[in-house]
Amino acid sequence: MGVPVPPGANMEQNLVNYLEHRRYLLVLDGVWKDDWCNSIKNLPHNANGNRIICWNFYVRDLASECSDDIYNLDLLAWNEAWKLFCKKAFRGSECPNHLKEISEDLLTRCGGLPLAIVALGSLLSTKSRTPAEFQKVPDSLVHNLERNFEFGIMKRLCFLYFCNFPGGYPVTRGRLIRLWITEGFVEEKGDQALEVADTYLKELISGCLVDTNTRDVQGLVRSCQVNNLVRECLVSISEDERFCKVLTENLDEYDHHSNRRIAIHDAFTDSLQSKDFSHVRTLFMFGKENFTASVFGKALKRFKFLRVLELKDAPLETFPREVVNLTLLRYLNLRNTKIKAVPGSVKKLQHLETLDLRQTFVSELPKTICEVHKLVHLLVDKLDEDQGRVGAGVFSGIGDLVSLQKLLLIKANKNNRIAKELGNLTAMRKLGITELESRDGKDLCASIQKMKHLSCLYVTSRSKEEVLDLDYMSTPPSLLHRLSLEGKLLETPSWISKLPSLVKMSLKSSRLDGGLIEALQALPCLMELQLVDAFIGEELEFTCNSFQELRMLEVEQSDHLHTVLVCEGAMPNLQKLTMRSCRNLKLVPLGLNNLTRLEEMYLYEMSEELITELDNLRTGEYHWMIDHIQVIHTSCSPVNSTCPRFRNLSSFARY
Structure with missing residues (x-):
């Protein structure tokens, strides 16, 4: 029965009165x-x-x-609780063996309460089935259950934040989340902040408010954007609420002194010198045509309380010296600019948490960077046409930056203490280290073992002849899900086969003869495997029940390889196969018909015999072996002048 509520009456008191004699x-x-x-x-x-x-x-x-x-009410018995949990978390399927231990632990925390079990299972059903993802859930679950109201408000602010970016502008997930955290839209600290921010983004995408631009092999968002119509609405709402002011014309017309955020899109920067911007806390700069570096540098004096400065892609030749006077700055992005050095006076930025110097010409960081103790993300690399991604040199003292969670790329051979100092950075999540010498391998392994939260690791050797001596870890980080090793290996490090959460692995210049496939084939979560000059054997065999979760396989520069065999039951989920520069491979991989979910196959710079056999297979009586592959692209090795450089078997393309 409904309870009548007179206008202006207190709902709670009205209910008490109604139930008084009932x-x-x-x-x-x-x-x-x-x-x-x-x-x-x-x-x-x-x-x-x-x-x-x-x-x-x-x-x-x-x-x-x-x-x-x-x-x-009695709590659910374990058997009943487990059935309910599996029904929600795995949609009625059985729990995978590699998740059983952690699933049982999570279920125990629910204490038999159906509400908690349903909430936990429903949340887990949206996660990738890796131990690393499942271990992130408890804090996220508590946040979702206890702070729904705050979640709604913060999610709205995060959505409005997209108005800062130009129309059709894809923004990477990492960049977006770092900005949200810096702005204070995520109140949690430490590890939980990243998970909560990620939850905000997933909610916005699932609600069709934000469009996904690209995803990785796990289906996780890599970049996203809002369409132009939605963005126009966001800009309008943002201006009404004075959340952010987007400037696309001459800045002379700007006179709003209550906007804490300004995004300048292709507007003239000359007018910046004539206005007071002391009220601004966040500044975005997009567009190069009307950007004058010297004028902008002088104008920065008028942004003395700035906390966020986004200058990605700006036409800067040098580090703006006025930046170091923005002593409240927490976020500085100079990615893809032409700056060559960072001044020692950067130590004045004592509140700086993110410094992004990727794709610049910075080859060495100043020694004083070790005095910026609040740094959480220190990102630097230089693109070189011959060497690829090149790290920056650092000095002894990097181990003092104990708040660092993301550090890449730094050189190891600048000082042989660097690998050992990294052991102090126990909050590390992503680490990239280049030019490692064999003698530093043991120290690096000891440091990595202390990084319990490490999820991504990138290591390269000093040269192709230098051996990566990394077989010194008895207990590698259990949350590691991306691993890239570039350099010669005498054998596959034994700890790699003990990585329960490894999703993506890349081996380059490893030049292993045997044991490689055997070491990797049982990894329960491996979805993407890249082998570039990593295997020098003659036969590559994928045995029954190997690589159960693999989605993408790439094999390049295996000059001695002449046979590839795929046994029945191997790689049952493979969707994309790429082979390049395997010039001695004359036969189509045997057992292609066993890869029933294979959608794309790319055979580049291969032998003419292989391409001819594939053509014959397509038109012959055994065409059924490859009929299920929707797209096949091929090209011959450049040394084969009689073979077309590139061939697209269009009859195979069925989109």
Whole structure:
């Protein structure tokens, strides 16, 4: 029966009055907040046979104040709880063996409460089935259950933030999340902040508010954007609420002194010198045509309280010296600019948390960078046409930056203490180190073992002749899900086969003869494998039940390889196969028909015999062996002048 509520009446008091002389049944499920629980005390305590049923132990004492007869529902037994958990988390399927231990641990924390089990299972069903992803869930679950109101507000701010970027502009997930955290849209600290920010983004995407631009092999978002129509609405709302001001014309017209954020899109920077921007906390710069570096540098003096400065792609030749006077700065992005050095005075930026110098010409960081103790993300690399990604030199003292979570790329051979100092950085999540010498391998392994949160590791040797001596880890980081090793290996490090969360692996210049496939084939979560000059054997065999989760396989520069065999039951989920510069491979991989989910096959710079056999296979009686492959692209090795440089078997393309 509905309770009539007179206009202006207090809902709670009206309910109490209505129940004063009536018998009532109250069921409490999922009530956790104090403000809700305290309301229970005001319910009438009469002798009409009232009943209160509650799941939550926390509210039972409060419920007893208004009823002597409380029925406590029994908790679910383990078998019932496990069935309910699997139904929600794995959609009725059995729990995978590599997730059983952690799943049982998570279920134990639910204490048999159906609400908690359903919430946990539903959240896990959206995650990648890796131990690393499952271990992130408890804090995220608590956040979702206890802070729904705050989540709504913060998610709205995160959505509005897209108005800073130009229309059709894809922004990477990492960049977006770092900005959200810096802006204070994520109140949690430490490890939990990243997970909560990631949850915000997933909610925006699932609600069709944000479009996914690219995803990785796990299906995780790499970059995203909002369409132009949505962005126009965001810009309008943002200006009405004075959240951000987007400037696309002459800045002379700007006179809003309440906007804490300004995004300048292709506007003239000359006018920046004539206005007071002391109220601005965030500044985005997009567009090169009207950007004058000297004028902009002088204008920075008017942004003295700036916290976020986004200058990605700006036509800067040198580090703006005025930046070091922005002593409240927390975020500085100079990616893809032409700066060559960072001044020692960068130590004045004592609040700096993110410094992005990727794709610049910075080859060495100043020694004073080790005095910027709040740094969480230190990102630097230089693109070289011959060497690829090149790290920057650092000095001894890098181990003092104990808040660092992301450090890449740095050179190891600048000082032989660097590999050992890295052991102090126990909060590290992503680490990239280049030019490693054999003698530093043991120290690096000892340091990595202390990084319990490490998820991505990138290591290259000093040269192709230098051996990566890394077989010194008995307990590698269990959350490691991306691993890239570039350099000669005498054998596959034994700890690699012990990585339960490894999703993507890249081996380059390893030049291994045997044991490589055997070491990797049982990894329970491996989805992407790249082997470039990594295998020098003659036969590559994928045995039955190997690589059960592999989606993408790339084999390049295996000059001695002449046979590839795929046994039945191997790589059952493979979707894309790429082979390049395997010039002695004359036969199409045997067992292609066993790869029933293979959609794309790319054979580049291969032998003319292989391409001819593939053509014959397509038109012959065994065409059924490859009919299921939707796209096949091929090209011959440049040394074969009689073979077309590139060939697209268009009859295979069925989109």
